[in-house]
Amino acid sequence: MSNIRLLRKPPRIKVLEAIGSIGDQRVKVLDDHRAEVVSSRGDKVYKVIVEPVEHNVYHAYSSDNGTIFRGYIGYPIIAFLIIKGIIPIDKEVMKAVTGVPWKDLNERYKRYSIVENIVLNKAERMGVSREIIMDYINIVMKKLGLLKIYFVEELKNKF
Template sequence: MPATQWKIPPLIKAYEALGAIGDGRVRIEDDRRATVTSSDGSKKYEVEMSADGREIASNDNASYWQGYVGYPAIAVLIARGLYRPPANVTDALAGVAWKELNRKYKNDLAKTIADVDQELEQGGHDPDAVRSEAEAVLTFLRALKPVRGKRSRPPAEKPAVKLR
């Protein structure tokens, strides 16, 4: 049975992946496995991929349930050097509280990006250059045509809180 190709994610997932790189939240475990910590630090996502990045499995909610490549997998592709964004873009997106923004705007992706664009501009960064780079990430994904790896793990959960 042929592998299923991943859908291309919404533009905001490229922003989030570039931000994860800027924050240093990607940890390469070995030649196939990596972990990505969420922007608020509450979750760790597990990503497995082939050396060429064509076969990807990830346990973030978007990848697991929505069928598109989620930001953790995109961030791992970048961390492995399969796509090389300019450092000024990843630096510009460092520190963005994605979870908080998505909650604030009730997952209205356009409003979230508009807020990020405003913050970028206030921080002296070029929002158009960042958007252009995020679009280039999606163009890279379309050309890569990644396929789903085996879904072996359910979505990441918040770590259990220990009571005293």
């Protein structure tokens, strides 16, 4: 029997990590269903597969911890969905969250709310308001809530 489970919506900050990884050019699309996403430190490469099953239903695999161990839609999956046009992109927000050392900040502060505030302050210094970023996060979270994304462990064998 296959290991399949419905992934939950991620912590809100993962939306910013996802769009930041695109801005940092860390997402390499391999084909229509597969991509590789390099971690913010550059020391890991996450394998991502997203396959449509029916309208708004996907089977997916990603080798990041959030997806595998915490059961939510990890930022590598979100990044690939943005690149594929399934989730909208906001280039202004992307530019504002490019170059953020996500892993270092997450390890240092151990709370997403603190890291989010640091990132929002950086964006504001670049001229992008918190409201614009929060609106974008809300749009993405709403869209993710309309999708059913199932983690299918066996998809990793397609790499």
